[in-house]
Amino acid sequence: MYSEKVNVIVPENYSGQPIEIIWRDGQAAKQLDPKEPQPVNISGTIDSPFRWLEKRVELIDQKQANITINRDNMQISLVDKETDFYNNGVTGTLQPSKEMVEFGINSDKIWEPIKLSKFLKMHRAFFKDKTQNMMLVSTLKNFKAKVNQDIERSKEENGSKIDNYSQVVDSNLPKSFKLNMPLFKGFACEEIEVEIYADVDGREVSLSLVSAGANEAIEEYKNKVIDEQISLIKSVAPDIVIIEV
Template structure:
């Protein structure tokens, strides 16, 4: 069908245009909710401060959830919201540090080998890989040599679980998403009954406990500098 124009009586200066084709689907507009890291709220405000009414904005802080939630216009259903949270980095979680999750020594060796870039000394990393790969074979051989043929294998394993695996080593990685990398000391814990292992770092735990509040406080200070009239509510 060709385009048609229809002039309405009394509305000579108005024109209605009919077009052939499918009209856009009807939809209700929704508010924008952005999910990001802990500095997302202050980054948003830094770029939008000139177009926002600070007195209509609210920042909600939840220290238990390690989150900062920005509501840009509390009375507007179509407002923007920004939720930033302090999360462990993917690399930190990948190593399972302090997670309590155990994996085989071969799996740990592969994990370290594929992520040796985080080690301060890569030669040390590869030495650790070799020790982990040979660990179970060494233990099984020693158990076999000491076996009393009376089924006491588990007890014997507990006695011979010693190796050249270093007591601790250093890795450099970000603990939290969006934060800089830092060097932490990590230990390998071995379970005697199945020889699976996990990584433990008391130092990383101390850093998490001591820095999360300081990181949140730092973000709130930046928000206050950008928008001094904004309301900040602690949950």
């Protein structure tokens, strides 16, 4: 039984019921050290800034926030507190689809014929015409190319020179084929025409995939999608300044 006296303040409207007192003896638990707030830095798809504002706009001062647009990098960035060290930042990027990256269309990716044959065979789901896929796979597996080279070199006594080199490659590759795939991450599939460019150097053959149509569509989509996002952001946060960089 503890003998210490305890002062208890009884409220004015005390009903006379027993008052329970909890007495804890021993060392108090150590208080946790205070932590600095953690700023939010999110990188996602192009609509990420709008999605963030759509649910959080009432929590921020729009006059202290900003949106920056970088069309070259296909990015939209949001900062919710401009002068606060712990400001939140959300960046949305219009990213190439995984399929575009894996195929290496309009990139520096180089394929050997047999490796491209195996790759296309495993990715025939992106061909609308499965027969075309089978023919292309077979052609690449049995790639043949006839190379005609013309070399003309001469040197005259007066110092004049002729040094001409020409190479004509006749192969069994088709001029082009069609794929059905998304151009951007999170977007619907588009039909694009793809050409195979061959580089023949002796016995070495390297192939690359090129699509002028995909490149044109990407340029059109880039501005269209960014403009759509700007319009959506203005609809939920009309007082945020939007700056093109």
